[in-house]
Amino acid sequence: MTVNVLVLTTYDESPFLNQQIVALESRGLSVDTLTVSGSVSAGESRGILDYLRFFPEVRREVRQGDYDLVHAHYGLTAPMALAQRAVPVVLTLWGTDLEGPGGPVSQFCAPRCAEVIVMTESMREELASDCTVLPFGIDLERFRPESTATAKARVGWELDEHHVLFPYPPERTVKNYPRAKRIVDAVDDRIDCSVRLQVVHGVDHEQVPTYMNAADALLLTSKHEGSPTAVKEALGCNLPIVATDVGDVSERLEGVDPSTVATSDDELVRGLEAVLERGERSNGRRAVRAVSQRQVVDRLLSVYGRAIDGRLTIERDPAAV
CATH class of the missing domain: 3.40.50.2000 (Glycogen Phosphorylase B;)
Known part of the structure; x- marks a missing residue:
């Protein structure tokens, strides 16, 4: 029935x-x-x-x-x-x-x-x-790790730069784009390699995994959230995450390395700097299987x-x- x-x-x-x-x-x-x-x-x-x-x-x-x-x-x-x-x-x-x-x-x-x-x-x-x-x-068959170099080529991002993904419209005040830009600008001043904030929204959802795999980190600066889907999608792609402590982010990122949950701008800057300098993918896929x-x-x-x-x-x- x-x-x-x-x-x-x-x-x-x-x-x-x-x-x-x-x-x-x-x-x-x-x-x-x-x-x-x-x-x-x-x-x-x-x-x-x-x-x-x-x-x-x-x-x-x-x-x-x-x-x-x-x-x-x-x-x-x-x-x-x-x-x-x-x-x-x-x-x-x-x-x-x-x-x-x-x-x-x-x-x-x-x-x-x-x-x-x-x-x-x-x-x-x-x-x-x-x-x-x-x-x-999330669909783990769609959101899965792929070659970062290949993904960067597909979306047209430079290989010799760090790319930080911000997957929301800047106009959505709850996502706090000004803070994300402030954090990335600060990290760009601290390390030798150029750091670019990549604002990606409005693309076909089937293309999102490619951007996740092309990025070097996901930056979440939201003022508040429930269970942000972008975080779970990033975990499925083993994309390192630097995020404010909102919603269930701390729970999702428990045991995930490299990644950072922070509250202050200074913590976010240091966390993003560490992730980019390390230059490795995370072990996030294991953590997201429960959802x-x-x-x-x-x-x-x-x-x-x-x-x-x-x-x-x-x-x-x-x-x-």
């Missing part, structure tokens, strides 16, 4: 969400996606009218469809998911929806959902409801099973065991 899922999201172009949906469909589930209307650009948010219009859209879709559950991604979609009473709701909180202005909405809606998923242990502690810690997984797409989806299926009271049997992927 097919499990029919309606996914609610504020951003239907999210690569990691879309990969999860594809993985669910590969297990035999039927997944439809409904997105909050209205355009949104970096640094801007939708207006309240966009969310108000979403209420009747969700209720109409559930009424007309044959769904077993609604999976609401991001806290601001939870009120719309709960406005219908026909099927249970699974809520996934991404991080900013718990820590930011929308936090009260997430806190109010979470205990009213059948199941709640969060990205990190710290989010679990902050949320006043039962929940499952389950970050988005491979297969294992994460297998656990998500268990969450779905609990949400629908075990009325449907969902087959697990034996390769994920």
